[in-house]
Amino acid sequence: MAKVHCISNRGIKHELSDQLLRRIRETTSDAADHILATIKNDSKCMDFQFNRHTTSTNNIFDYLNGGKLHMPEDICPQKFNEELEFWGIPETELESCCFTRYVSYFDNLQVLSVLEDGECKRNTMFEIVATMAGGNGWRSVQARAWSVMEYPTSSFLAKVFLYISNAMVLLSLFLLVSSTHPLFRRKLTKDEWFDYFTSEEEELFDDYWFNDTYHDASVVAILRTCISNYL
Template sequence: MEKTRYISNRGVRHELSDQLLGRIRETNSNAAEHIITAIKDDSNCMDFRFNRHTSSTNNIFDYFNGGKLHMPADICPQKFNEELEFWGLPETALEMCCFTKYVSYFDNLNILKVLEEGECKRNFMFEKVATMARGHGWMSIQARMWSVMEYPTSSMLAKVKLLSKISVEVIFIITYI
């Protein structure tokens, strides 16, 4: 008598054939470990329940059944990455249509981190210059000049400098056209 096995995820049942179970076991993933420990050899029916993202699980089971792996539209790529890790699937298993969206998300995340680091460094330098400008002597004058040249919104003099720079550039453009 063949055993009937089911995996239930938030009310959605997936029948677990021996072939599908074999594919899941091959991943050596957390999911495989959880499922294998839940299987009882003496039982004719096994119903394993877990709580994962529903549409991701559906797409992953489609992939295990010989289909193609797509990332659902209703999930954040970072969350889908966690699902891929749980099921032991590489990112490269994603179809190209979803892979580009998936990779571009992480590329954008890295770009944002770099921009935030640059902004933090810039703010730190601005605060350092502002502190130096409040002092006395040559360092104060140097810091004020640096502030005017580097940060066009730091003071009225800096705004005037910016405006005069734009005016001179417009005059050069008009003159040489």
């Protein structure tokens, strides 16, 4: 009678065929060491108890039996990474539908780590600046000016500086946008038009200027194109 090897994960039993055992042995993983060390050649059934994530274990056994590797929806990618390391399976074996979510998680984790490091350095620098500002001399003046410009919550003067700087930015944006409105445009005089041209262009188009004012400055670009084509 052929030997049947079984392992039990949280009460769910999995039969291990010879092919599956061979694939587990090839991974040289922690799971392979634990399972193979428990198998007895003279036993017809081996019941190996272990406690891993249930859905992940099912998916991993499907993969080891020749299927495709998918990451369950009910597991954190970091926890699934631990499962892959336990079974000795490279993360590149994940199908593309799951690999994108898996990689995105670790990318976001890395970004959060960088932000936390930056916040930590910022807090450390704030403490250094606050200590310097409490002293005397030129270094103290520099530290106070720095705290006003870099740390809006450090003092009342820093808040005033923040509000004024934000107001100037908003005013600049308003002037930039409003300058494109027809209400703020005016006609160019003949002398102002000629400021756009060289002396050769003025002689060539001198007869064109039959009126002292014109409406659209974009005509300059059209005229320059005509001049370049003419020359």
